[in-house]
Amino acid sequence: MASTRVKIAVDAMGGDNAPNEIIAGAIRAAAELDIDILLVGDAQHIESYLQQHHQSPKNVEIVPSEGVVSMEEEPLVALRRKPKASINVAMDLVKQKRADAVVSAGHSGAAMAAALLRLGRIKGIDRPAIGAVLPTLLAGKSVIVLDVGANVDCKPKYLEQFAIMGTVYSKFVMDVDIPKVGLLNIGEEPTKGNDLAIRTHELLEANQAIAFGGNAEGRDVLKGDFDVIVCDGFVGNILLKFAEAIGEVMLQILREELPQGINGQIGTALLKPNLQRIKQRMDHAEHGGALLFGVDGVCIISHGSSQAPSIFNAIRLASEAIDHQVIERIRSYNQQSSFEKTEKLSVSNES
Amino acid sequence: MASTRVKIAVDAMGGDNAPNEIIAGAIRAAAELDIDILLVGDAQHIESYLQQHHQSPKNVEIVPSEGVVSMEEEPLVALRRKPKASINVAMDLVKQKRADAVVSAGHSGAAMAAALLRLGRIKGIDRPAIGAVLPTLLAGKSVIVLDVGANVDCKPKYLEQFAIMGTVYSKFVMDVDIPKVGLLNIGEEPTKGNDLAIRTHELLEANQAIAFGGNAEGRDVLKGDFDVIVCDGFVGNILLKFAEAIGEVMLQILREELPQGINGQIGTALLKPNLQRIKQRMDHAEHGGALLFGVDGVCIISHGSSQAPSIFNAIRLASEAIDHQVIERIRSYNQQSSFEKTEKLSVSNES
Numbered sequence A, B: 001m002a003s004t005r006v007k008i009a010v011d012a013m014g015g016d017n018a019p020n021e022i023i024a025g026a027i028r029a030a031a032e033l034d035i036d037i038l039l040v041g042d043a044q045h046i047e048s049y050l051q052q053h054h055q056s057p058k059n060v061e062i063v064p065s066e067g068v069v070s071m072e073e074e075p076l077v078a079l080r081r082k083p084k085a086s087i088n089v090a091m092d093l094v095k096q097k098r099a100d101a102v103v104s105a106g107h108s109g110a111a112m113a114a115a116l117l118r119l120g121r122i123k124g125i126d127r128p129a130i131g132a133v134l135p136t137l138l139a140g141k142s143v144i145v146l147d148v149g150a151n152v153d154c155k156p157k158y159l160e161q162f163a164i165m166g167t168v169y170s171k172f173v174m175d176v177d178i179p180k181v182g183l184l185n186i187g188e189e190p191t192k193g194n195d196l197a198i199r200t201h202e203l204l205e206a207n208q209a210i211a212f213g214g215n216a217e218g219r220d221v222l223k224g225d226f227d228v229i230v231c232d233g234f235v236g237n238i239l240l241k242f243a244e245a246i247g248e249v250m251l252q253i254l255r256e257e258l259p260q261g262i263n264g265q266i267g268t269a270l271l272k273p274n275l276q277r278i279k280q281r282m283d284h285a286e287h288g289g290a291l292l293f294g295v296d297g298v299c300i301i302s303h304g305s306s307q308a309p310s311i312f313n314a315i316r317l318a319s320e321a322i323d324h325q326v327i328e329r330i331r332s333y334n335q336q337s338s339f340e341k342t343e344k345l346s347v348s349n350e351s
Helices: A020-032 A043-052 A075-081 A086-095 A108-119 A156-172 A195-206 A233-257 A261-270 A272-282 A308-323 A326-335 A338-345 B020-032 B043-052 B075-081 B086-095 B108-119 B156-172 B195-206 B233-257 B261-270 B272-282 B308-323 B326-335 B338-345
Strands: A006-011 A035-041 A060-064 A101-104 A129-135 A142-146 A180-184 A211-216 A228-230 A289-293 A298-302 B006-011 B035-041 B060-064 B101-104 B129-135 B142-146 B180-184 B211-216 B228-230 B290-293 B298-301
Touching: A006 A020, A006 A086, A006 A308, A020 A035, A020 A043, A020 A060, A020 A308, A035 A043, A035 A086, A035 A308, A043 A060, A060 A086, A075 A108, A086 A101, A086 A108, A101 A108, A101 A308, A108 A289, A108 A298, A129 A156, A129 A233, A142 A156, A142 A233, A156 A180, A156 A195, A156 A228, A156 A289, A156 A326, A180 A195, A180 A233, A195 A211, A233 A272, A233 B233, A233 B272, A261 A272, A261 B261, A261 B272, A272 B233, A272 B261, A289 A308, A298 A308, A308 A326, B006 B020, B006 B086, B006 B308, B020 B035, B020 B043, B020 B060, B020 B308, B035 B043, B035 B086, B035 B308, B043 B060, B060 B086, B075 B108, B086 B101, B086 B108, B101 B108, B101 B308, B108 B290, B108 B298, B129 B156, B129 B233, B142 B156, B142 B233, B156 B180, B156 B195, B156 B228, B156 B290, B156 B326, B180 B195, B180 B233, B195 B211, B233 B272, B261 B272, B298 B308, B308 B326
Parallel strands: A006 A035, A006 A101, A035 A060, A101 A298, A142 A228, A180 A211, A180 A228, B006 B035, B006 B101, B035 B060, B101 B298, B142 B228, B180 B211, B180 B228
Antiparallel strands: A129 A142, A129 A289, A289 A298, B129 B142, B129 B290, B290 B298
């Protein structure tokens, strides 16, 4: 390759607001980040959009695709029937090393299936997991929760692998020295929980390469005590969607209650900029998307309802994952001996 | 019994703030509600508290107990070792028909075990479930979620029984004409979810006595679309604890962001009463406690951190459940034929 600049393939056709919002987010990323964008989709539409908006960024290349996997389709069937669908073409760009990452707001099941089929799994990882980064109560501190939807029925060893991938991400992308791993559960004691939780607890406790901090209850997720929280994709998905929706609930309570009475109206008017900031802190668009861990390439799965700002943030997230060599580190971690792993992550057993 | 007034046994010794906050909440309930209170606990302490506070309500009776099951104890062992522990004595009052309900903020596992051992299950119910009532986005509309912690590993038929108990509660206590039941799941389609969810979906769909509205995703829980949401106690407990904590998170964001800048300080001062109302809407103390469904008596399990207002609300909740004959209705429902059930709940198959 002539250039060593990071190249990100963006699925322009996936998502409720595709293609225009996706294109808009990608153009902003091309302008503000030091990266190249490969916009995968209906070439004619993308070109006319760029012309209409008087844009001709040099670091945006259009890669034509045909068709898109819709939300109603069964992923595997659709991917096979539409080999040139945008998500397939985007994954192929990574496979062919023409791109370093894929960002898609389309059918998340299809994105995951396409990644598995075209990029394959990282050696040593049985199941890919979707990891979502959530803000915590501690300023500037985030927690990565995985899996939030890839695997509804899990085995303990999958959750152990999620713990390792989360640890790598937390350490190298989020700069946490010794990431503290929690197991999502219904009580603090090791004997608490369902069968999966109890058996996973044993595995995590015995794994010297991660800093296992014990069970994390629902109330602990956003506290900031843990850097990585593992769970099966059923619980994780319900939790994530609940968390996303509750921001909306809170904003609505504010909208209803704050402006009541004359003082309320004056006060609310004075607080407008501060309320705007609150909205941003609660808004999932700010977080961009979730990472698909365990496949052999960087894949960011954005929310189906993503608009341009989410896509911009998702592309930035992809770029950070590439810069910090997340895939290489997970791969090399899995090829090391247990002793080397301990050294590599410099995780002590003290808590 | 001489009187037909509702009598509620309150476990004065259970909870982080026992006994004083519990006593205070119970006295308020005795003053404001048309009920009798049996305060179960250390008689000497309760008497001296009443004297100190110049209280001698006629509708409060002290029932002495010895010891309490602490949070660290294994419930079954502790209940056997301490037959006169407050939770045991309170349950016995219901068994002996000296009280109509129990309210406890103590060890929830112990409360459940004591209820099962002393009151037994309602015929036709395999497992008791803890039901939590949450507010929704629709003004004045609540949703009951069960199970939120009694059963970590469930079978489909347990969830079907939870759906029936939730329907009875929603219809007769919350006055919902045709309660719409949702199955907590990760997608709308019947084929989505883990093994438990898929098999439960079939059962609920086939049950003519409930108005099954399909799967409810995490984002749907607080929307107000559903009146009853069923799930296993593992997922439900994590969701409930997350929901309780997120109110705190939101309040902290408000505290941090609202008073910033001079306008922020003035605006926040003007909004003080409105913010107080917001705090109340987000505060779990307002909801009082969770109901233990499926045991043969009304049991309210309050939050361990309950203070007087929570206890007051929990007692009111117990009184409502008694007034609306929840236990009798679940019991009689389970003794009816399938046809009668359909009639009784007047649930149509249309959606």
